[in-house]
Amino acid sequence: VKIAIHGASGRMGQSVARLAAGEGATIVGAIVSPHSKALGHDVGELAGLGIVGVETTADTGSGLLGADVVIDFSTAAALPHLLQLAMRQKIAVVSGTTRLDASCERLLDEAARVVPVLWAPNTSVGVQVLAELVTLAAEKLGLRFDVEIVEAHHRAKVDAPSGTAERLRQAVTAARAELRPVYGREGDAGPRRPDEIAVLALRGGDVIGDHTVHFLGPGERLELTHRATSRDLFARGALQAARYLHGKPAGRYAMVDVIRG
Numbered sequence: 001v002k003i004a005i006h007g008a009s010g011r012m013g014q015s016v017a018r019l020a021a022g023e024g025a026t027i028v029g030a031i032v033s034p035h036s037k038a039l040g041h042d043v044g045e046l047a048g049l050g051i052v053g054v055e056t057t058a059d060t061g062s063g064l065l066g067a068d069v070v071i072d073f074s075t076a077a078a079l080p081h082l083l084q085l086a087m088r089q090k091i092a093v094v095s096g097t098t099r100l101d102a103s104c105e106r107l108l109d110e111a112a113r114v115v116p117v118l119w120a121p122n123t124s125v126g127v128q129v130l131a132e133l134v135t136l137a138a139e140k141l142g143l144r145f146d147v148e149i150v151e152a153h154h155r156a157k158v159d160a161p162s163g164t165a166e167r168l169r170q171a172v173t174a175a176r177a178e179l180r181p182v183y184g185r186e187g188d189a190g191p192r193r194p195d196e197i198a199v200l201a202l203r204g205g206d207v208i209g210d211h212t213v214h215f216l217g218p219g220e221r222l223e224l225t226h227r228a229t230s231r232d233l234f235a236r237g238a239l240q241a242a243r244y245l246h247g248k249p250a251g252r253y254a255m256v257d258v259i260r261g
């Protein structure tokens with residue numbers, strides 16, 4: 001599969017570039033912002049691979065030329081322009097960019113009417129499997145178990161809770177629709193209500209991303225945990241998703257489709 005990388009100079013973009021060849025992908029385009037320090041640099045050199053013959057560009061249209069799929073790890077502000085051009089140039093989109101607003105979400109749906117689109121706040125295959133296990137556990141354990149989610153990330157992360165924690169909360173509410181989110185407790189919070197699910201965030205150090213869903217029942221507890229030990233797992237999942245999307249009809253896809261093949 002021929003890929004363009006949108007956000008090619010970023011931590012995730014470079015990880016995608018490093019792993020592309022091993023995952024059966026050829027890089028044909030690399031896009032950065034107009035003010036990027038990496039503008040005009042070879043994407044392979046940026047990623048520590050040596051020269052691969054693809055220079056970064058801020059011209060999204062030309063960066064997409066010849067690509068089957070664009071892999072995007074950039075910013076929510078940059079994504080709408082990419083989606084417009086991907087629609088125009090008929091290029092499938094895998095996006096892992098987080099903190100999208102409602103208009104960006106709508107644009108993903110609009111683009112999916114024209115090209116295949118997969119957006120995932122966590123492109124790790126393990127997290128998707130965790131989400132399925134969480135729904136199963138919530139279903140089987142039922143109302144006698146309280147469910148709470150705790151996530152931990154490095155000290156530089158600016159948003160909370162993580163997109164993945166929210167994804168896991170939805171995996172719980174898929175089986176327990178009555179649960180309403182609570183994002184912290186302090187002071188005279190009163191006893192826990194049976195219809196709440198707390199989502200709590202720890203921040204510190206260099207933690208790439210840990211998520212635990214706690215099922216707290218009478219006389220027993222179940223804890224389902226995913227720990228990321230390298231950013232490469234997100235890049236590998238995005239490359240797997242790109243291979244999966246290549247040649248698929250227009251529509252919205254999710255990581256769960258990639259796992260099921």
Ligand SMILES: NC(=O)c1ccc[n+]([C@@H]2O[C@H](COP(=O)([O-])OP(=O)(O)OC[C@H]3O[C@@H](n4cnc5c(N)ncnc54)[C@H](OP(=O)(O)O)[C@@H]3O)[C@@H](O)[C@H]2O)c1
Pocket residue numbers: 006007008009010011012013031032033034035036037038073074075076077078095096097098099120121122123124234
């Ligand atoms: N889905 C997942 O599994 C997953 C995993 C990790 C991270 N993420 C998300 O992925 C995104 C990127 O994360 P990161 O850690 O790689 O961030 P980062 O290191 O800050 O990289 C951001 C990239 O976006 C580029 N960019 C900014 N504005 C742009 C524009 N207008 N046009 C084209 N490119 C533009 C930047 O280029 P220049 O600055 O060089 O211009 C840079 O290459 C974040 O939203 C993060 O939350 C998702």
